[in-house]
Amino acid sequence: MTGDQNNPSHINRPRPPHLSLANIGLVAFGGSIGTGLRYLITAATPRAAGVPIATLGINVIGAFLLGVLLELLAEHGHNAAWSRRLWLGVGTGGLGGFTTYSTLATETVLLAATHPGRAIGYAVGTLIIGAAASIAGIWISRRHLRPPMINWKTET
Numbered sequence: 203m204t205g206d207q208n209n210p211s212h213i214n215r216p217r218p219p220h221l222s223l224a225n226i227g228l229v230a231f232g233g234s235i236g237t238g239l240r241y242l243i244t245a246a247t248p249r250a251a252g253v254p255i256a257t258l259g260i261n262v263i264g265a266f267l268l269g270v271l272l273e274l275l276a277e278h279g280h281n282a283a284w285s286r287r288l289w290l291g292v293g294t295g296g297l298g299g300f301t302t303y304s305t306l307a308t309e310t311v312l313l314a315a316t317h318p319g320r321a322i323g324y325a326v327g328t329l330i331i332g333a334a335a336s337i338a339g340i341w342i343s344r345r346h347l348r349p350p351m352i353n354w355k356t357e358t
Contacts, residue, residue: 225290232295240300252317254309257302258328264301265332268293269339274347 240260247256271293275285306328314321 225287228287228291229295229298232291232297233299234295236296236299236301240302251320252313253320253324254305254313257305257309258324258331261301261303261306261328262331262335264297266335266339268297268301269336270343270347271297271339273340273343 243260244254244256247259249255271289275289275293306325310321310325313324
């Protein structure tokens, strides 16, 4: 035996979160729901003037929801077990499967072949609106969804 094999203390160390089968399962489960929802929305939404508005809407909504979730979990940190599970299942899995920047890139290239100006507007617009949506999600979460901080100092 060599290295850690000679030391039985390695058996008692917790498995890193990224190697936990439960965490992997949460990401996979959330991802299957997010991806399925994205598929249903994309299949039901027609393009507008050749622009894939379903992907635009999905990415903007996903960015907003990720901003809300990130801010709500910020005060608890990712080390709290329930916070980590929520982030992995809903954030990484669900919203990671729901949003689709690879499809954005593919659709931009396909749109550029026939409508280069629309493709540039679609790509840049999606990124700018998505960033604004994420900031809005953080702001709304911070201002309206989080309980207000209590000032424990008494005025004298």
